[in-house]
Amino acid sequence: MRVALINPRFRLPIDTRTTPHLGLAYLGAVSEERGDEVRIFDADVEDQPLEEFLREFRPHIVGITANTPQVKQAWRTAAAVKRVLDIPVVLGGPHPSVVSENLDFESLEHEGVDIVVRGEGEATWLEVCQKVESFLRDQPAFSTKVLMDPGKKIWDDVLGISYKTSDGQLHRNPDRPAIEDLDSLPWPAYHLFKMERYTNLQPAIDHVEGARSFSILTSRGCPYRCAFCSQSVMPIKWRARSPENVLEEWRHLVRDLGAEEIGVLDDSANIRVKRLMELADLLIANRLNHVPWIFVNGIRANLASRELLAKLKQAGLKRTAFGVESGDPQVLTAIDKRIDLDTIREAFRNAKAVGLETIGFFIIGLPGDTRESMQRTIDFACELDPLIANFSMMTPYPGTRVYEIVKRHGRMLVEDWEDYVFFDGRARYELGDLTAELQEEMWKKAYRQFYLRPHRVLMTVTRKDFWLNYRRTFRVAWRTIFPRREKEELRKQLEAQGGL
Ligand code: B12
DSSP, X not given: OEEEEEEOOOOOXXXXXXOOOHHHHHHHHHHHHHTOEEEEEETTTOOSOHHHHHHHHOOSEXXXXXXXXXXXXXXXXXXXXXXXXXXXXXXXXXXXXXXXXXXXXXXXXXXXXXXXXXXXXXXXXXXXXXXXXXXXXXXXXXXXXXXXXXXXXSSTTOTTEEEEOTTSOEEEOOOOOOOSOGGGSOOOOGGGSOGGGOOOSSOOTTSOTTOOEEEEOSEEOOSOOOTTOOOSSSOSSOEEXXXXXXXXXXXXXXXXXXXXXXXXXXXXXXXXXXXXXXXXHHHHHTTOTTSOEEEEEEEOGGGOOHHHHHHHHHTTEEEEEEEEEOSOHHHHHHTTOOOOHHHHHHHHHHHHHTTOEEEEEEEESOTTOOHHHHHHHHHHHHHHOOSEEEEEEOOOOTTSHHHHHHHHHSEEOOOOGGGOOOSSOOOOEEBTTBOHHHHHHHXXXXXXXXXXXXXHHHHHHTOHHHHHTHHHHHHHHHHHHSHXXXXXHHHHHHHHTTTO
């Protein structure tokens, strides 16, 4: 069967960093394992018009991914597919997986979307493809109308999907259990991407823009439930690959694909410290520690002992992020972060002591925040003094506890899913005394106070990677200062290209 997977175009207004979509890379891999001919159309880097791609490849099924700011583009893409071909269109990803807000149904109500795959997708996607394939075998004159005919009951028993029958009725099947044995999954199919068109995940310090950069997932899920975090895809159950299994993929990335930088994308990689120690030992023993790698998404500060970090450093870890979120103990408790300030201090001390570079993620405008508590966050960032401090505007994603709080007691300021991005310094909601004006003022203050300290200015301009990447640095700074103008330009660009 011919299978097309699409990442709808969504360039962020302030950061045009593009990396291959790991979710689609996994889906592509399981499809190939099934014997399908797979193509991935990543609209962020593609220059061929979508319609032309579809006419040329003539897929039997299309899968489209969607996070929240991407979802409207995903709907437009679904409609465009249907204009060219009568084939089933499946949507998946973090946005349509939010059942508590009926966002699976929201997508199905859009023309062109037949099925929504909720949550972790590999097993469900395989089953959907099998159903379509056997239907194709029986019905050479394919019609989606017949495939989705309620009388045929094709989809009744597929776990983890919501779907629309051809009489317009919407259905939601029970969830699919989490994939228990992550070692059974194939490696992400990077060969399906035009790798040369992507930027590196993070400029890995001494690298020039464009280093061959790959991502890896060594575990899935997170046992914590922070109030702000969008966790619609991966179940609460934390599962890990065995160190040996990760090693094999790591070796493949370095030896076969020539990785110059690896980004570990796990939500919480260090939940089981022993496993990470074992992985580090394997990377060292197999001489794979010369390629720098980064914990992109943050590790738990309460499980970041000096011993662990020293071992990881020896295994090639160059930089690690920590989700600090707030410098105010009460706010930390309110968002259920389950950590205290001293533990965070200790983690940063440990990381720096063993020579790791650090990233601190901070959030401005958490529920319960006041001018004073946000100032404490900024001061705490300065005290921790990571290499990179990232201040996000609290953006309440549907399905999160903050979203519930704001819906009940506050006022949402964004209505358009496309505006659910959080680096452009605009407040997304108001709650009591936490006004938009105050959040925006404190966000600007955060960047100014942190980066304009004399030793930071000196440090920035004396770093090699600053000069190697200075074009990008200025571009990002410009976009941060003028997000609206940038966004308008991107909209125009998009319209000029037919919107897709
Ligand atoms: C790496 C990452 C990024 C990277 C790269 C993204 C990329 N190209 O993949 C960068 C830094 C660019 C990024 C940017 C953003 N990100 Co991000 N990111 C992640 C992170 C940490 C890992 C993503 C990943 O690879 N997951 C592993 C793969 C295997 O999972 P997956 O992609 O979700 O795919 C699985 C399922 O979703 C499903 N599936 C997905 N698509 C489809 C399609 C079909 C047809 C089917 C059947 C199934 C299916 O099956 C897949 C396999 O199991 C996640 C956190 C997380 N735990 O996922 C956040 C996350 C996805 N990001 C998030 C957000 C908010 C953003 C930004 C909007 C942030 C911002 N700047 O404002 C931007 C949007 C960028 C864009 N262009 O759309 C949110 C999304 C929440 C939401 N409701 O949409 C997440 C969940 C973080 C969080 N917990 O809040 N991100």
